[in-house]
Amino acid sequence: MAEAGERSIAAVIGDIVGNIQHIVRAEIRLAKAEAGQELAVLRRGAIWCGIAAVAAFFAVMFLLLAGVYALALWLPMWAAALIVGGLMLVIGAVGAARGVQSLKVPTLPRTTRSLKENLT
Numbered sequence: 001m002a003e004a005g006e007r008s009i010a011a012v013i014g015d016i017v018g019n020i021q022h023i024v025r026a027e028i029r030l031a032k033a034e035a036g037q038e039l040a041v042l043r044r045g046a047i048w049c050g051i052a053a054v055a056a057f058f059a060v061m062f063l064l065l066a067g068v069y070a071l072a073l074w075l076p077m078w079a080a081a082l083i084v085g086g087l088m089l090v091i092g093a094v095g096a097a098r099g100v101q102s103l104k105v106p107t108l109p110r111t112t113r114s115l116k117e118n119l120t
């Protein structure tokens with residue numbers, strides 16, 4: 001039996017478990033606080049990236065319009081717009097084709113070979 005002033009093993013183990021729970025809860029609270037701060041920074045950055053994307057979009061549109069007006073000095077306005085629109089269509093088609101090509105599922109030759117070797 002435990003003497004006066006000494007604690008039982010069950011009490012010590014209970015204290016250890018309680019302390020571990022307290023530490024884990026404190027770590028979880030810290031992680032939540034840090035994640036909240038990081039998300040706030042990411043949110044600010046995302047907002048600024050969105051603003052930049054909208055500004056860049058309008059800049060490109062005005063540059064294309066300037067190109068139409070420049071071509072209109074030598075061609076009718078409809079022909080200048082058609083040329084600029086056609087050029088943008090070609091650029092978009094090439095970009096889409098390259099994007100789709102890069103999205104194809106990789107074959108992973110080394111992994112496939114390794115799996116075949118392990119299965120046989």
